[in-house]
Amino acid sequence: MVKIDHSVVRCTSCDGWQQLPPVPPSHRARCYRCRALLQRSKHPSLDVPLALSLAALIALAIANGTPFLSLEYAGIRQSNFLVTGAMALWQDDHFFLSLLVAFTGILAPATQISLVCYLLLSIRRGRLPWKFGRTLRLVTALGPWSMAGVYLIGVFVASAKLGQFAALVEGTGFYAFVAMVLLWTASSATLDPRALGRRPELNAGGAP
């Protein structure tokens, strides 16, 4: 077994090796050379990101299960769920756009949130999550494709465009979606996925 010194790190953005002192709370460590973010101060407890992620998961379930937006035009009311956006495109044979919207707007954020909840829950109980490393890699790889926040801006633009000739009513699902985006943003800000493998909770269960 080779002893590894965790205070010596390699910046993954520029390959520069450097000594990294412990990061004080609410500080960030940046690479001496390319100024890429190396490490955020680790939140002492996993409970904060876990609570936020679980709340985001609940908000996501509500956002998917309750009416999202409805539009009234000429006496007809058209009610919508979150998935209706992708489904309408599918029905009109725009398969590519439909899959893209479903993946980036719903599937990728949902997968990310559920996986982070699972990882945090099992680490908190001192258990090594199943396929830990690969799951973690999936969460980070989904990052750029998870566009719930962008979707929200899209809703504002669409309602501005439609507001000219029809009344748009936000449903429960819309507010749950806003809550989900905010909670997930807060959770990501308090969590450093790369530091998860070195959590003290895992030492009892035999960390990698």
Add this chain to the structure above:
Amino acid sequence: MNTTPFTCDECGLQCRTHEATGGTQRCPHCHARIERRKPGSAQRTAALLIAAGILYIPANLLPIFEVQLLGRTSNDTILEGVAQLIASGMWMIGAVVFIASIAVPLLKILGIGTLLLASRFKPDSTRLGRARLFRVVEAIGPWSMIDIFVVSLMVSLVRFGTLATFAPGPGAVCFACVVILTMLAVRGFDPRTIWDPVEEKV
């Protein structure tokens, strides 16, 4: 045994790799491929970038919406949509759409192009500036998806048979491809190549 210290790009695990074992080495933790450099980074990024640059033209010239309102049909390109928003007094929303749909994709294409050309022809030009440019291009990536989401929302909300319907135009597919291709191009570019000549000289 000849080993080199290594940090996995994906999960941050620090370990040592054996040199000259041949074949693909994988991180023992997350099973990501261990590569000192992304293979064929410059070629792959350049190919994706050229494809995005070509599609950027029809994405802006072809209609992104096909609207049928009370028997009248109108086709709108992205720029016409922005103009309509500004004309009806919503210049804030118009500015958001302009930045997200026209400026951001163009900035991404020009930014990655600059990074590729600088790595190839002027590797000594400001490295910190290029590293920062890469991070900006990486961060703005997803925001150009706004218009695709607007299209999906309009299509699903405006379904009133003969009164009013909404359909995505051919420009929408081109635009979605531009967004995906530029995001893949950013992922393909290896920011470590910006710093390579420094290490060679030392």
